Amino acid sequence: MNAIIVSALLGVIMMFSSWYVKGERTQKTIALIGLVVLMVANLSQMNGWYVVNYDTKSMLIFSRFGLYANTLFFGLTFIYIWINGEEISKIGNHAADFYALFFFMLCGVSVLTSFDNLLMLFIGIEILSIPLYILTGSDKKSLFSNEAAIKYFLMGSFSTGILLLGITFIYGATGSFHLRVPQTGIKYEQFMTSAGLILIFAAMNFKVSAAPFHFWTPDVYDGAPTVFTSFMATIAKAAGFIAFITIFQTQYKALGYSWGLILPFVIISTLLVGNVTAVFQRSVKRMLAYSSIAQAGFMLFALYGTSTLANEGILLYMVVYSLASIGVFAVLIKMKENSIEAFHGLGKTHPLLAFLTTVFLCSLAGIPITGGFFAKYYMINSILLAGAGLWLVIVAMVFATISVYYYFKVIQAMYFVEGHPAIMELDKSYTYKLSVIAILLLILGVFPSLLFNYLYF
Amino acid sequence: MANNIALATTLVILGLSILVAVKGAVDYNQPWILILNTRFLLHTDGLAKILILLTGISFPAILFATTQNQPKQKNIFLSLLLFTQSGLMGVFLAGDALLFYFFWELALIPVYFLSSIWGGEKRVAVTFKFFIYTFLGSLLMLVGIILLYIHTSEQNFLISSLMHASLTPVQQATAFVLFFLAFAIKMPLFPFHTWQPDAYEQSPTAVTMVLSAVMVKMGLYGVIRWLLPLFPLAAKTNALFIVSLSIVGVLYASFIAIRQDDIKRLIAYSSIAHIGLMNAALFTQNQIGLQGVLIQLFSHGINVLGLWMVADIIEQQTGIRSMKQMGGLAKAQPTLAILLVGFALANIALPLTNAFVGEFLIFNSLFQFNIWAAAFAGVSVVLSAIYTLNMIQKVAYGELSTPMQAMNTPNKNAQIVLIILLVIVFVTGVFPQPLFNLTADSLQQIIIK
Structure with missing residues (x-):
């Protein structure tokens, strides 16, 4: 509850801050302080202290898992703004507006991690999505950005419509908006529930860009300003996953056998589309868009079963994936162009930056001693424990190998090809900020359990 | 530094x-x-x-x-x-x-x-x-x-x-x-x-x-x-399949090695052949075979190291890898030629060399496993003799070719290392008991309940 209230308040404060604070640096500092406040507010709720003790019964439910996920999202946003603040202020006229949008989105995220009612799910998704549409079109003078925004908006609205339709079906079947463990009732009722759940499933797949609902992803990620792509592909997507899992870890039983067909189909097609298409991209930004589809395929593993391992795994996966993606996008922002040729020879001219990029890419590929390895490990472990088909895991591993191919293309371009990288002037501090991410990834790669200690104690 | x-x-x-x-x-x-x-x-x-x-x-x-x-x-x-x-x-x-x-x-x-x-x-x-x-x-x-x-x-x-x-x-x-x-x-x-x-x-x-x-x-x-x-x-249950696969691989690699002109590729294929043989012996799940492989793991490492070093010295100095252009190493650099011959003999697993001990045990286990496996694997020994001796003939003997004339004495370091390795080859070939003692406890643990 604290997080929802405080983030909404901070959003409003940020919006008006551009009246009385002019410097963009100061605005960034305010945003960062705001995030710390938000984190403190959220953590204090974890320890039983409330800003307003309001009865949210049957609307919101605050589990330790959800609250902890909140904390992680705030932390990730902190790192994101800390690194990308200067870049955000280059886009548009009022950086404070964007920060305000981030806080509103975090409000949506906090709703998504704690909803107990399908209406709250709908509200959370809308709060999260509308700022995303705005961010996509924030580069007003670029046609691509405009095109991406309109595409995203139209398709996003359509998928929200499907979500609502699904919710309506469930309401029709059960007479309530609550998420309950389904009972074996009347046949007709069962049918309505399953139809509703499948519609919700499709809409959620759209939100997390899983195939076959992924078609918006490459164009939107490519068209949006790179800084905001970075946010969309990481924190916004991960929040969608938390909601996705919350619904289906309790509801999948209602789908019965068809769940065992639908989910593998979505996972395999997501992995296939993401990985295979990424191989053929010449633009690194587009490659990362497809790779984010591919990574969603791995995160979908957490939908199998309700083991604690799946919950821990999705937290680890989203943190590690977000950190690594924020890192890679932050490097990409400093490139003059998005093509892979821009990276040629980066290893010679900027050894530290190239090394950090290597760490990020290795983590995305799931190479040991980076966090990505244990993220993938947890996913495989949880899916095998849930008793899913071994074949699914093996197919996924083949796709993971394909992913190594396109991630390492960038590493090859940096180290093994002679040339001059098309890179802008870099502050030393920028590289040092990125090395913080790399260090975090390496720490999580050796001691992943550090992340979970707070989940339980 | x-x-x-x-x-x-x-x-x-x-x-x-x-x-x-x-x-x-x-x-x-x-x-x-x-x-x-x-x-x-x-x-x-x-x-x-x-x-x-x-x-x-x-x-x-x-x-x-x-x-x-x-x-x-x-x-x-x-x-x-x-x-x-x-x-x-x-x-x-x-x-x-x-x-x-x-x-x-x-x-x-x-x-x-x-x-x-x-x-x-x-x-x-x-x-x-x-x-x-x-x-x-x-x-x-x-x-x-x-x-x-x-x-x-x-x-x-x-x-x-x-x-x-x-x-x-x-x-x-x-x-x-x-x-x-x-x-x-x-x-x-x-x-x-x-x-x-x-x-x-x-x-x-x-x-x-x-x-x-x-x-x-x-x-x-x-x-x-x-x-x-x-x-x-x-x-x-899969032993027969895997042993057959390994032996097919051994023969395949040996035949390709015979056709190679590039000395590095020859050593590479010969290495595939040797590894395949070891793998075949492992899947016989026979104590003798395992003992042979344990020895051979070490011996093959030493031998192949020696072969690569000699090949590398030649390539560094003359810039060629094609064996057609080599020839007369024995005249140009007798010491190096002797070293090469030493390692080559070990590669064929001649008695007195380290590889003999291991391969003898390996063949023993294959023989106990399946007589056909042993027979086909035995062919590989002949093939290995063919390609290795062929290499010696082309590189060490024959007319002194022009690129080889230009060879200098290899540097001291490389010579010292090669000599040490060759000493290891022969010492462990003649007196392998320390290696047996070293690996004795593994045998009891691993195999074969």
Whole structure:
């Protein structure tokens, strides 16, 4: 509850801050302080202290898992703004507006991690999505950005419509908006529930860009300003996953056998589309868009079963994936162009930056001693424990190998090809900020359990 | 400077390896990732000792012999080499499956960078193929490890718990295939070998030596340490198939080796043949065969190291690898020719050389397993004599060719290393008992309930 209230308040404060604070640096500092406040507010709720003790019964439910996920999202946003603040202020006229949008989105995220009612799910998704549409079109003078925004908006609205339709079906079947463990009732009722759940499933797949609902992803990620792509592909997507899992870890039983067909189909097609298409991209930004589809395929593993391992795994996966993606996008922002040729020879001219990029890419590929390895490990472990088909895991591993191919293309371009990288002037501090991410990834790669200690104690 | 530091480090490691081999078991056992119940468990037994000894000897030898012709950015090159060594040592020491996987990958990544940056003309593509290939194998192995892990009663990765994992027959067969693919790619076994000759040819020499002397042993080590104890039943049922596959591979590689003109590719294919033979002997699941392989792991490492070094000296000085253009080494550089002949004889496994001891036991086990297997494998000995002697004839004897005339005496370091290696070849060939003693305890543990 604290997080929802405080983030909404901070959003409003940020919006008006551009009246009385002019410097963009100061605005960034305010945003960062705001995030710390938000984190403190959220953590204090974890320890039983409330800003307003309001009865949210049957609307919101605050589990330790959800609250902890909140904390992680705030932390990730902190790192994101800390690194990308200067870049955000280059886009548009009022950086404070964007920060305000981030806080509103975090409000949506906090709703998504704690909803107990399908209406709250709908509200959370809308709060999260509308700022995303705005961010996509924030580069007003670029046609691509405009095109991406309109595409995203139209398709996003359509998928929200499907979500609502699904919710309506469930309401029709059960007479309530609550998420309950389904009972074996009347046949007709069962049918309505399953139809509703499948519609919700499709809409959620759209939100997390899983195939076959992924078609918006490459164009939107490519068209949006790179800084905001970075946010969309990481924190916004991960929040969608938390909601996705919350619904289906309790509801999948209602789908019965068809769940065992639908989910593998979505996972395999997501992995296939993401990985295979990424191989053929010449633009690194587009490659990362497809790779984010591919990574969603791995995160979908957490939908199998309700083991604690799946919950821990999705937290680890989203943190590690977000950190690594924020890192890679932050490097990409400093490139003059998005093509892979821009990276040629980066290893010679900027050894530290190239090394950090290597760490990020290795983590995305799931190479040991980076966090990505244990993220993938947890996913495989949880899916095998849930008793899913071994074949699914093996197919996924083949796709993971394909992913190594396109991630390492960038590493090859940096180290093994002679040339001059098309890179802008870099502050030393920028590289040092990125090395913080790399260090975090390496720490999580050796001691992943550090992340979970707070989940339980 | 960088050279000396690296060399000193590897010498210290060599000292430690010898200490471990002589003194006996070392155990380090600490909890690692509590939630997963993994342990940072390092454990030595005979199998580990002999491979640690091989790794310990190989690295200083390689560094010492190649000091003169090391590439630019020497410090990074050397540090990556040392990383490789630590990964290899970890693989051979790990007693916990997840830790094993961890080191398995750790040994691969520095090699990827070493070969891609400092290798030959086609280095990037070739190394990438190698990397992707082995990475696929190791990911499949990871799935296998997890599959075993979730079926253990203790929920940990220790080999003793994995052994008692309660799997259905289908699961055991699948896990067996998953492990086996990883090891077969690494060895490399016949249909999975295509990365190897290219990678050996294109890698910088020091890396090629590491790859062929030590790294391919990871595959065989994996079979002995993990595959056979974990899946005795699946190994037994598939034994005939795998032995046949190995022997087909041995013959295939030998025939190709006969047709090679490039000396490096010849050594590469000959190495595939030898590894295939060892793998065949392992799957006979016979104590004698296992003993032979344990000896041969060490011997093959030493022999192939010597062959690479000689080939490298020739290539460094004359710039040629084609054996047609060589000839008359015995006239130009008699010492080098003698050394080459020594290692070549060991490659054929002539009596008095170290390889004889191992291969004799290997053939013995194959003979007990299946007489046809032994017969076909026996052909490979003839073939190996053909291509090795052919190489000697072309390189060492015959008319003194123009490029060979220009050869100088190889530098002192390389000579010293080669002589030491040749001494090891003959000493362990004549008196292999210390190696037997070293590995004795493994035999009891691993095989064959």
